[in-house]
Amino acid sequence: MTEKPEILNALAANASAVSDVLDALLRECNGHEKKLMEAMRYASLAGGKRVRPFLVTASAALFDVPPERALRAAAAVEMVHCYSLIHDDLPAMDDDDLRRGQPTCHIAYDEAMAILAGDGLLTLAFEVLAQVATHPDGGIRADLVLALAKASGHEGMVGGQVLDIYADEHDLDLDEISRLQRMKTGALITVSCAMGAILGQATYVERAALDAYARDIGLAFQIADDLLDVEGSEDEVGKKIGKDEDAGKATFVSLLGIEAAHAKAHALSEQAQEHLAIFGEKADSLRDLAKFIVNRRS
Amino acid sequence: MTEKPEILNALAANASAVSDVLDALLRECNGHEKKLMEAMRYASLAGGKRVRPFLVTASAALFDVPPERALRAAAAVEMVHCYSLIHDDLPAMDDDDLRRGQPTCHIAYDEAMAILAGDGLLTLAFEVLAQVATHPDGGIRADLVLALAKASGHEGMVGGQVLDIYADEHDLDLDEISRLQRMKTGALITVSCAMGAILGQATYVERAALDAYARDIGLAFQIADDLLDVEGSEDEVGKKIGKDEDAGKATFVSLLGIEAAHAKAHALSEQAQEHLAIFGEKADSLRDLAKFIVNRRS
Numbered sequence: 071m072t073e074k075p076e077i078l079n080a081l082a083a084n085a086s087a088v089s090d091v092l093d094a095l096l097r098e099c100n101g102h103e104k105k106l107m108e109a110m111r112y113a114s115l116a117g118g119k120r121v122r123p124f125l126v127t128a129s130a131a132l133f134d135v136p137p138e139r140a141l142r143a144a145a146a147v148e149m150v151h152c153y154s155l156i157h158d159d160l161p162a163m164d165d166d167d168l169r170r171g172q173p174t175c176h177i178a179y180d181e182a183m184a185i186l187a188g189d190g191l192l193t194l195a196f197e198v199l200a201q202v203a204t205h206p207d208g209g210i211r212a213d214l215v216l217a218l219a220k221a222s223g224h225e226g227m228v229g230g231q232v233l234d235i236y237a238d239e240h241d242l243d244l245d246e247i248s249r250l251q252r253m254k255t256g257a258l259i260t261v262s263c264a265m266g267a268i269l270g271q272a273t274y275v276e277r278a279a280l281d282a283y284a285r286d287i288g289l290a291f292q293i294a295d296d297l298l299d300v301e302g303s304e305d306e307v308g309k310k311i312g313k314d315e316d317a318g319k320a321t322f323v324s325l326l327g328i329e330a331a332h333a334k335a336h337a338l339s340e341q342a343q344e345h346l347a348i349f350g351e352k353a354d355s356l357r358d359l360a361k362f363i364v365n366r367r368s
Numbered sequence: 369m370t371e372k373p374e375i376l377n378a379l380a381a382n383a384s385a386v387s388d389v390l391d392a393l394l395r396e397c398n399g400h401e402k403k404l405m406e407a408m409r410y411a412s413l414a415g416g417k418r419v420r421p422f423l424v425t426a427s428a429a430l431f432d433v434p435p436e437r438a439l440r441a442a443a444a445v446e447m448v449h450c451y452s453l454i455h456d457d458l459p460a461m462d463d464d465d466l467r468r469g470q471p472t473c474h475i476a477y478d479e480a481m482a483i484l485a486g487d488g489l490l491t492l493a494f495e496v497l498a499q500v501a502t503h504p505d506g507g508i509r510a511d512l513v514l515a516l517a518k519a520s521g522h523e524g525m526v527g528g529q530v531l532d533i534y535a536d537e538h539d540l541d542l543d544e545i546s547r548l549q550r551m552k553t554g555a556l557i558t559v560s561c562a563m564g565a566i567l568g569q570a571t572y573v574e575r576a577a578l579d580a581y582a583r584d585i586g587l588a589f590q591i592a593d594d595l596l597d598v599e600g601s602e603d604e605v606g607k608k609i610g611k612d613e614d615a616g617k618a619t620f621v622s623l624l625g626i627e628a629a630h631a632k633a634h635a636l637s638e639q640a641q642e643h644l645a646i647f648g649e650k651a652d653s654l655r656d657l658a659k660f661i662v663n664r665r666s
Contacts, residue, residue: 190521192487194517224492
């Protein structure tokens with residue numbers, strides 16, 4: 071019997087702590103609008119590996135940031151991630167029925183409530199960051215807001231989703247697919263590490279090292295995702311697979327081939343770990359995550 | 369020939385200044401995602417009276433806040449207002465084709481782009497507030513973000529939109545309609561004045577006076593809107609009228625009657641002006657706005 075890898079325990083412990091913070095921040099209400107909070111909770115307390123929150127807390131831990139602060143920033147990032155999943159799954163967008171193994175938000179509720187639950191989560195993310203409990207220094211709170219907004223807005227995640235829709239009808243080449251990835255999924259991964267660095271008032275060199283690490287694992291994560299869409303099973307992945315191929319959509323796998331895609335993901339994971347050298351052993355959990363990302367089955 | 373009322377000139381001048389700032393903040397881009405920025409610009413540069421931005425700049429002017437700072441906060445509030453109109457107009461929500469006399473965003477573009485343009489505007493609003501150009505003090509920037517997020521999220525505008533959907537199928541009484549108004553439209557009007565006060569580092573008493581003013585004109589504004597829906601003409605108002613009555617939906621007018629609704633709106637306008645006494649003549653433009661709100665034809 072092989073022992074459960076340490077990273078899985080670390081991810082699970084962090085996911086549980088983040089869920090507790092989300093649970094406390096998403097307070098139920100009794101007015102006629104209570105279904106809204108139900109939908110917000112449904113979409114954000116449903117599990118998931120919580121990779122982005124892990125990046126926030128593991129990056130913050132490099133600088134000995136108090137965990138309760140890091141967890142608030144981690145919860146804010148997860149709210150943005152969950153809002154983006156709700157809106158991406160809508161009939162007008164990817165029209166997905168299944169997410170993390172359960173009905174998507176607009177199936178469980180309805181389209182209007184799904185749109186509004188997404189809007190509510192996005193807005194609450196910024197509210198949480200701007201609260202004094204996140205950090206006593208207002209400049210740091212504002213920097214967190216600024217970083218998360220830039221990463222998730224039209225120059226980042228939202229712009230990336232537009233590129234993804236464009237890709238449904240156009241053949242993208244490797245440069246274009248790479249830009250799509252950097253905007254749609256990479257930006258939120260990079261800002262997760264950056265928020266740890268902001269909370270920890272990292273030096274320029276430390277911040278640059280984390281940025282380089284995050285860019286590499288972000289790309290590795292996407293390539294691994296594309297591989298799972300080809301090689302994974304629906305049960306394990308928790309969402310429909312084979313979609314990109316069915317849609318004739320270019321991915322890293324279709325452009326590079328399966329073998330080269332595996333090789334590239336692993337090379338990126340190695341390179342990501344090298345960027346962490348300046349942090350010594352303190353960065354072991356980030357190294358473990360870089361390994362995990364390219365070996366995961368879901 | 370009657371002279372054009374001064375408030376109309378003041379509103380027009382402010383609207384023009386806000387549009388210039390929005391135009392500069394919404395920079396066009398050349399990537400495949402350029403349609404997104406087009407849609408964001410389409411929905412936010414189309415005119416409108418810009419009442420909320422006027423409240424920000426007029427409130428900030430009470431405390432001699434430099435106009436370039438107030439205009440950035442004003443632009444952020446307008447982005448949130450415009451995002452809410454885009455999402456409210458969607459087929460899954462109010463399903464409106466006409467807004468400010470032109471096709472709504474999902475008609476001019478498509479549903480996916482409209483959802484994303486709204487998301488992009490909401491996100492950019494917080495980005496703009498968090499930037500140093502809005503105020504050199506990070507604590508003030510964070511306070512602006514916090515105030516706008518609270519007003520526009522699940523406890524404010526987004527929650528209010530859920531109540532409005534609920535109202536389509538339930539008969540609300542006056543208390544419930546009032547709560548709906550405070551959340552759906554009142555919160556953003558109140559925070560517009562509050563942001564001027566935050567930028568101006570107002571005292572507690574000054575802040576409370578502005579809050580009271582804003583609550584009164586917010587309610588007066590909604591009653592006047594309900595009256596326009598009954599008494600206005602589609603040409604003047606720039607959107608479909610008679611909708612609430614056709615839908616059998618309770619409004620301040622249906623609950624109070626036309627005459628009492630007029631009387632209440634005017635009483636609120638008077639009361640709002642009285643709250644401004646501590647500011648003396650400096651608050652004349654806010655007083656003029658309170659008068660205008662209940663006398664407007666569109």
